[in-house]
Amino acid sequence: MSLKKILRVVRNLILLFFTSTILAVIVYRFVPVYATPLMVIRSTQQICKGEKPVWHHTWVPFEQISPHLPMAVIASEDNRFATHNGFDFIEIKKAMKENETRKRKRGASTISQQTAKNVFLWPTSSWVRKGFEVYFTWLIELCWSKERIMEVYLNSIEMGKGIYGAEAAAKYKFGTTAAKLTAGQSALIAATLPNPIRFDSAHPSSYMLSRQKQILKLMKLVPKFPPAEQKDVQKEKKKAKAKTKK
Secondary structure (H helix, E strand, O other), X not given: OOHHHHHHHHHHHHHHHHHHHHHHHHHOOOOOOOOOHHHHHHHHHHHHOOOOOOOEEOOOOHHHOOOHHHHHHHHHHOOOOOOOOOOOHHHHHHHHHHOOOOOOOOOOOOXXXXXXXXXXXXXXXXXXXXXXXXXXXXXXXXXXXXXXXHHHHHHHOEEEOOEEOHHHHHHHHHOOXXXXXXXXXXXXXXXXXXXXXXXXXXXXXXXXXXXXXXXXXXXXXXXXXXXXXXXXXXXXXXXXXXXXXX
């Protein structure tokens, strides 16, 4: 194969990558995310172990998720979610400084980064995946609203073995719906997110109960999400649509 043909193939592959990924991000701005790479990987792992694959996931719109849950995950995972551009450089600097002396390194991934990873990438950490994560985070921050990012995050994140998203977590952990989750239940769910397979929100350990208290305190300190003015705009849009239908 000549150099010219090789360059043409490389160019076409690059064009295909950017076209397909940008299109996927635009589509997911409007379409519910019913399956993610992590869901498929977890099910495959279960089959390889000789287990019956467990996959509990029901998409619900943001309006049908308790307002306590986004507040809990912001308090627990990403205090500056509403204001940063996808990357919390303040937290990144803190983590880098702390990791100089910590045995167990801590990350500084934002909710936007976690959403990009959950929806478009694989869970195993590597420099290659991190590079793609930066790219997809930039794309969703560019194309989606903060509320849409939160909606996808709360519907796709792993919240237990075979449990993905707020509705499934509410049903299988607390016997309720995502809309009816209390502040305490939401804080317990948020407390499991570093390791939802190890930590069980339905049967919290003393560590998790302590973490729940911390998250509940932080929920009172972080700014409301979405902001009140944004909610008012949404209500007006719904009223306008209702009038148009009549």
